[in-house]
Amino acid sequence: MDASPGESHGLPITLTINGSPWTLTVTPWVTLLDLLREQVGLTGTKKGCDHGQCGACTVLIDGQRINSCLTLAVSRDGAEITTVEGLSDGIALHPLQQAFIEHDAFQCGYCTPGQLCSAAGLITFSQVWVCRAPLSSARRSGDGLRSTMPVEELQPYGLWR
Numbered sequence: 001m002d003a004s005p006g007e008s009h010g011l012p013i014t015l016t017i018n019g020s021p022w023t024l025t026v027t028p029w030v031t032l033l034d035l036l037r038e039q040v041g042l043t044g045t046k047k048g049c050d051h052g053q054c055g056a057c058t059v060l061i062d063g064q065r066i067n068s069c070l071t072l073a074v075s076r077d078g079a080e081i082t083t084v085e086g087l088s089d090g091i092a093l094h095p096l097q098q099a100f101i102e103h104d105a106f107q108c109g110y111c112t113p114g115q116l117c118s119a120a121g122l123i124t125f126s127q128v129w130v131c132r133a134p135l136s137s138a139r140r141s142g143d144g145l146r147s148t149m150p151v152e153e154l155q156p157y158g159l160w161r
Contacts, residue, residue: 013077017042018086026073033057033068036083044084044113058114058121059083065121084113087120096120 010025017040026035036042036059048056050069057069060082087094096119099105106112 011074013074015076015078016080018081018083024073028072028074030073031069032059032061032066032071032073032076032081035073036068036081042083042085045117046110046113048111048114054111054114055118056111056114058117060117060121063121063124065118082117082120084116087116094120096123 010027012023012025015022015024017036022040024035024039026039033045033047036045037047045059045068046056047069048054050057052067052070055067057067058065059068060066061071061076061079063080063082087097092098093101094116096116100112100116105115
């Protein structure tokens with residue numbers, strides 16, 4: 001898919017967004033959040049504080065959680081981006097989305113997309129530290145999820161090892 005703001009001072013970038021290839025022309029100062037919402041039309045990712053504190057703008061880049069409001073789109077040329085719209089397989093909800101529904105895990109719902117992407121990234125993140133917690137703590141959280149959900153629900157999302 002192609003999207004272009006028609007500005008001559010833009011830079012071309014290529015992204016894979018929720019599994020679809022995109023070639024876009026963006027100005028150097030456009031954040032990934034604004035690109036996703038305004039140029040690509042994916043409005044599930046929310047602009048909350050717009051300075052990286054609230055997490056409503058969280059998306060996954062190459063499987064890792066980031067605040068899209070703090071990330072310049074041009075810096076992610078070639079990246080694979082997953083937004084809340086891309087968590088499901090198009091047929092069934094992602095297990096985390098289903099769990100949020102089943103357990104009424106919402107307040108007003110505005111920041112829920114960021115919470116879902118953050119949780120999905122936490123489960124698959126493989127670095128030593130996760131959100132200032134040792135990986136062992138994150139693994140215990142993942143083990144808890146795996147112990148409460150059927151294997152067939154976890155396998156399509158890489159949540160079963």
